[in-house]
Amino acid sequence: MKKLILYLILVCAAVSFIYPFLWMAYISVESVGDSGAAGFLSSFLTLGNYKAVFREIPIGRALLNSAVVALSTTASVLFFSSLVGYALAKLRFSGRETVFLIVLLTMMIPGQLTLIPLYTLIVKLGWTDSYAGLVAPWMISAMGILIFRQTFISIPNDLIEAARMEGCGELRILTSIFWPLSKPAMVTVGIITFMNSWNEVLWPMMVVRRQEMMTMPQMITTFSVGGQSGGELGVEMAASMLLIIPILAAYTFFQKYFIEGIASTGIKG
Amino acid sequence: MAKVIFEKVVKRYQSNARDTVRELSLAIDDGEFLVLVGPSGCGKSTVLRMLAGLISVTDGKISIDGKDITRLPPKDRDISMVFQNYALFPHLDVYDNVAFGLKMRGAPKNEIDDRVREAAALLGIEPLLHKKPKELSGGQSQRVAVGRAIVRRPKVFLFDEPLSNLDAKMRTQMRAEISRLHRRLKATAIYVTHDQCEAMTMADRMVVLHDGVIEQCGTPHEIYSAPRNTFVATFIGSPPMNLFAAEFTSAGGAAGLKINNLTLPLPPQLSAGGAARLETGRKYTFGIRPEHIYLAERIFPGVNACAPLACEVELAESMGNDVVLHCNSGGLAFQASLKHDFPVKSGDRINVVFALDKSHIFGENGERGI
Numbered sequence: 001m002k003k004l005i006l007y008l009i010l011v012c013a014a015v016s017f018i019y020p021f022l023w024m025a026y027i028s029v030e031s032v033g034d035s036g037a038a039g040f041l042s043s044f045l046t047l048g049n050y051k052a053v054f055r056e057i058p059i060g061r062a063l064l065n066s067a068v069v070a071l072s073t074t075a076s077v078l079f080f081s082s083l084v085g086y087a088l089a090k091l092r093f094s095g096r097e098t099v100f101l102i103v104l105l106t107m108m109i110p111g112q113l114t115l116i117p118l119y120t121l122i123v124k125l126g127w128t129d130s131y132a133g134l135v136a137p138w139m140i141s142a143m144g145i146l147i148f149r150q151t152f153i154s155i156p157n158d159l160i161e162a163a164r165m166e167g168c169g170e171l172r173i174l175t176s177i178f179w180p181l182s183k184p185a186m187v188t189v190g191i192i193t194f195m196n197s198w199n200e201v202l203w204p205m206m207v208v209r210r211q212e213m214m215t216m217p218q219m220i221t222t223f224s225v226g227g228q229s230g231g232e233l234g235v236e237m238a239a240s241m242l243l244i245i246p247i248l249a250a251y252t253f254f255q256k257y258f259i260e261g262i263a264s265t266g267i268k269g
Numbered sequence: 270m271a272k273v274i275f276e277k278v279v280k281r282y283q284s285n286a287r288d289t290v291r292e293l294s295l296a297i298d299d300g301e302f303l304v305l306v307g308p309s310g311c312g313k314s315t316v317l318r319m320l321a322g323l324i325s326v327t328d329g330k331i332s333i334d335g336k337d338i339t340r341l342p343p344k345d346r347d348i349s350m351v352f353q354n355y356a357l358f359p360h361l362d363v364y365d366n367v368a369f370g371l372k373m374r375g376a377p378k379n380e381i382d383d384r385v386r387e388a389a390a391l392l393g394i395e396p397l398l399h400k401k402p403k404e405l406s407g408g409q410s411q412r413v414a415v416g417r418a419i420v421r422r423p424k425v426f427l428f429d430e431p432l433s434n435l436d437a438k439m440r441t442q443m444r445a446e447i448s449r450l451h452r453r454l455k456a457t458a459i460y461v462t463h464d465q466c467e468a469m470t471m472a473d474r475m476v477v478l479h480d481g482v483i484e485q486c487g488t489p490h491e492i493y494s495a496p497r498n499t500f501v502a503t504f505i506g507s508p509p510m511n512l513f514a515a516e517f518t519s520a521g522g523a524a525g526l527k528i529n530n531l532t533l534p535l536p537p538q539l540s541a542g543g544a545a546r547l548e549t550g551r552k553y554t555f556g557i558r559p560e561h562i563y564l565a566e567r568i569f570p571g572v573n574a575c576a577p578l579a580c581e582v583e584l585a586e587s588m589g590n591d592v593v594l595h596c597n598s599g600g601l602a603f604q605a606s607l608k609h610d611f612p613v614k615s616g617d618r619i620n621v622v623f624a625l626d627k628s629h630i631f632g633e634n635g636e637r638g639i
Contacts (some may be wrong), residue, residue: 161323162356166417167344180360196476 021244028238047159049238056235058229059242061212062219067246069134069204069215070197076139077193078186084140085148086174090160100149107142119206133207134215138197144189151185152178195247216243271333271424271457273320278329280315289315290481292329297459297474302451304460306468307478308504313461316478317427320459322346333424338423344373349418349459350427353434355410357417358403363389364398367416374421376487386418408439415447419454426451432467444471465505468492477501488616498556499635508559508593510629511603515555519548526555526630529601533575536625547630556629559593562605565620574622582617596621 029045053059087093088100118137127133155178163173179186204218214222220239222228251258273296280290288542290312297303305313318324321333331339338346347482349370356364364385365372376396388633389395392412402410408519411431418426428447441622448471451458458491462468468475469489477484477492477500484504485497496510503509515526515533524547525532533555539547547553563569565577580598594605613619631637 084345140341148284156354156356158354158356160350161321161343162352162358162417163349163369164323164343165321165350167373169344172373177358177360 024237024240027234028241030234043195049232049234050242052232052235053223053242057219057223057239058211059216059219059239062214062216063242065131065134066198066216068131072131072135073138073197074190074194076135077141077144078190080140081144081189082148082152082179082182084145085152086150086170086178088145090157091151091170092258100214103145105144107146115202115206122207128207129210129213131213134204134213137203138193139218141189141193144193147185147189148182151182155181169227184257184260187254191250191254191258194250198243198247226258272299272335273425273457274332275316275328276332276619277318278316278319278332279327279332280312280319280324281327288327288481289483290319292326293481293483295476295483295486297457299457300455302448302458302460302471302473304462304468304472304475305478306462306465306475306504307484309463309479312457312476312481313463313483314429317350317429317459317461321348321350321427339540347424348427349421349423349425350429351411351414351418351431353430355402355408355414355431355434357405357413359402360400362401363405363413365414366402366413367398367420370421384420384422385416387563387620391419391453392416392446407435408443411435411443412446412600415450419450424457426458427460430462431462432462440467447471465507469505477504479504479596495637496556496629497637499556499631500555502629502631504556507608508604510556510558511562512631513555513601513603515553515630517549517551517553519549526553528555530599531578531601533623534625536630537573538626539630552633554635556631557603557623558627559604560607561624561627562603562621563624564607564611565622567611568622572622572624573626575625577620577622579618579620581616582613582619585613585615585617616627 028049029047031046031048041255084103088096088103122128122133122137125132127136159174159177159181163177168176199217201217201221204215205221208214208218211219220236220243223239224236275293275295278290278293279288284453290546293312305316307313315324319326322338322341323422324338329339330337333346333348358369361369367385367388368381371384376384386395392415394409394412394416394446397405397409397413400513402413405413409582414431414564431447432443444467444536447460460467460471472489474487475489476486476494481498485492485501487495492501492505496505499512501628503512513528515528518525518527518532524535526535535547563572563574568574580596580601582594583597583602584595586593586595590607590609590610592613594607596603596605596619609614
């Protein structure tokens with residue numbers, strides 16, 4: 001009986017989480033004019049809303065921009081954060097613990113506080129309306145450093161010493177030994193970074209004005225809020241669906257490693 | 270191959286701490302199998318890791334074939350090392366583990382393949398080449414680790430307690446395999462262990478370390494039969510050598526050593542003129558190995574034995590081939606190791622003799638030299 005009640009609660013929780021997504025998916029394929037009026041399966045299903053999105057805005061270009069920005073950010077976070085994580089976990093140097101504390105401290109600072117200084121810097125560098133402006137401020141992450149440090153600490157030092165004896169330098173040890181042995185951490189940091197970068201709206205809004213440099217969320221926000229969608233809910237939901245598909249695909253593919261990574265590092269996603 | 274020389278090498282981990290290794294000077298000949306042995310914390314692994322370049326040298330110089338390698342990074346020293354925990358890369362299969370060093374050095378693919386297969390054949394690990402380390406037993410992992418070390422054909426091989434994680438049977442087997450391999454490769458090898466049995470059976474030469482200092486360096490036979498001090502005397506040999514506080518006496522014209530109430534005649538190596546070096550009333554240490562104590566009724570002809578000593582067997586430990594007796598003779602406690610064919614049990618009273626020609630005399634400071 002206890003189990004049954006527990007399962008009922010879990011099912012309710014699952015439904016409450018999944019319902020908005022199902023609703024969004026349904027509205028995005030509902031024929032224009034019926035949007036959300038009478039609940040599920042009240043009218044014919046159509047891809048018209050998706051066609052409208054592609055017709056009204058350069059969504060293909062925005063998709064490309066988002067992919068370039070999110071993939072570059074993810075790749076650089078993986079590289080630089082693991083580099084720092086390796087140094088903090090395995091190299092001995094004075095001030096190591098202080099550096100780690102400073103890294104932790106940066107996690108306590110709300111991102112909004114650094115937006116203005118960052119914006120000023122990007123303007124001074126002349127990187128507005130460019131991929132550099134979108135990627136550069138997020139090329140390393142304190143959360144990534146923390147996850148990599150915790151993962152790397154558990155890798156035996158004997159492996160590093162064996163690799164050194166076999167001719168590896170530190171960078172080679174990181175890429176040839178630590179990366180393959182830390183797949184769950186790599187996937188966790190990768191997915192979280194990709195997701196954050198892909199969903200980012202505020203920063204692109206600040207540094208990008210030209211439509212051809214806009215990312216997906218920025219363009220969809222502009223499209224919905226700016227009035228281009230004509231208040232059509234179906235078109236807005238179709239645009240939103242296009243936004244979440246890559247994230248869902250990535251998560252589905254790497255789910256196993258993601259859960260393993262979160263569990264092993266003791267960090268909440 | 271290579272000659273390795275340590276010149277006054279010092280290792281201090283923290284500036285205000287005492288030296289872990291103190292002015293160690295040692296020359297290891299080309300093709301020699303040298304074993305560093307000593308109790309935990311004596312600095313033997315530190316010596317090995319300084320040679321490997323895994324830790325820095327505080328002072329002194331290490332050279333291989335005349336080339337100063339003291340400050341060189343590990344990869345430039347042309348040294349291979351077998352670790353205690355094997356240190357196989359878990360994400361690579363056996364083939365890639367063995368080939369790792371060659372790949373890192375950019376060796377051509379066909380050469381890597383030839384050398385890996387040659388090493389695998391030598392070690393009998395060919396059927397394991399496509400297995401991951403987690404699928405291997407301890408002995409197999411150890412063979413793979415040795416394979417990874419030999420495939421590069423380095424100047425010097427280092428072994429850091431490589432057999433300590435294996436069971437007794439596998440340890441004996443691997444010990445023989447490593448010795449055979451060394452004879453075949455004729456490479457300079459330095460082997461660290463705290464197991465004196467490994468040291469005695471494998472070494473061309475042994476170095477006994479204690480508190481970062483070389484206590485004695487010599488062949489296993491030299492170290493066993495002529496230990497330089499009481500530390501070496503008790504560290505090498507199992508059960509350890511019996512040591513008794515003794516006093517030189519020449520009362521009544523007969524020179525001897527007084528141990529408790531017992532007076533032993535001088536050992537033959539001292540009685541022929543050597544007694545002149547002993548001083549009446551000075552403290553000495555008399556040492557006799559348990560295997561050089563015999564039952565009085567079973568003494569071998571030609572053994573220079575003392576008068577029979579009556580004692581009680583407090584404990585008899587059967588070791589299979591031998592039996593170790595914990596004896597007590599009027600407060601004088603000692604261990605004797607006898608062949609198992611004589612039935613002795615705890616509580617028995619027996620008569621034993623010391624083989625004086627096999628005994629050792631150490632000075633007051635515990636050093637030989639008398």
